[in-house]
Amino acid sequence: MLDPHQLTLHSLTLRQLASAEQLADVTGQPVIDVEAALEQAVADGAVLAARGSFMIGPAGREQLDALYPAAFADLRATPAVTDAMDAFETGVNKQVLTVTTDWQTVEVGGDRVPNDHGDADYDAKIIDRLGRIHEKLPKVLAPLAAADPLVARFVDRLGAALTRAEGGETDYVSGVRVDSFHTVWFQMHEHLLRLTGRERPE
Template identity: 80%
Template sequence: MLDPYQLTLHTLTLRQLASAEQLAEITGQPVADVKAGLEKAVADGAVVAARGSYMIGPAGRELLDAAYPDAFAGLRATPAVAEAIEAFETGVNKRVLSLTTDWQTVEVDGARVPNDHADADYDAGILDRLGRTHEKTQKVLRPIADADPLVDRFLDRLGTALIRAEGGETDYVSGVRVDSFHTVWFQMHEHLLRVTGRERPE
């Protein structure tokens, strides 16, 4: 697995531009440890600092590309992991993308238009399907989560976003300014691709 320094750099590939606190929220690392890692990374030229936020640079990406094969060698060689990521890509990932579209838009007279969320029953139906998809995802990804605790953390964060959305905070389905279900899903997907060495599907 990745060491703490590598993990901090890796998290920046999932969040793109983030503060130490935001990175710590993703991994569960102590904020002080993340800050120390970021300071070292800036000094090493692997990360760029920008007004309290950080962005990984080319040198940081090269470091990670060299680290991933060794860090995840055992996991990548496990048949159950290969089966799990294939089931994820062909099943629940496509389902979440479709549900996100259905959440953001509705069909009116044969055309898709932005969802104004005035139809509570429509939204509730999507949230119910999203909840069932989340349950399925936990089962699909279990072989990977058993080897990589960060995947379990992503699954927990997805559950938290879902609870908030069900409680009326609709931004927690696909909003970009909060840790919405869609935002956390994107981060988890990127993590899974890097862990397993796969390319993001077009």
């Protein structure tokens, strides 16, 4: 698996442009450890820094691409992990994509138009659907979570976003300026793809 320095680099492939605090929230590492790893990575030329935010550079991506096959070799060779990833892609991931589309648009006269979120009952039903998907996740991802603790952390972060959405903070469904359900799901999916060596489905 990844050591703390490698995990910090890896988190930048999930969060893109981010602060040390935001990366620590992704990985669960102490902020001081993330800051130290970023400082070293910037000095090595693997990470780019600008005004308190950081971004993985080409050299950092090359390091990770070379690292993943060995770091995750045992996980990738586990049949239960392969089966879990198949179930994730064909099941809950497709369901989230459908629910996100239904959140962002509504059908009017046979056409899909942008959802203005004026129908609270419609929006509540969408959030309920996300809740049912989230309930399935621990079972679907159990083999992956057993091999990598960051998977379970993503499930918890999704739960936190869902709780806020259920409480009326609807930006936490798909907003891009907060750790919304959709945003965290995208990060988790990217993490799962890197763990298993797969490409993102078209």
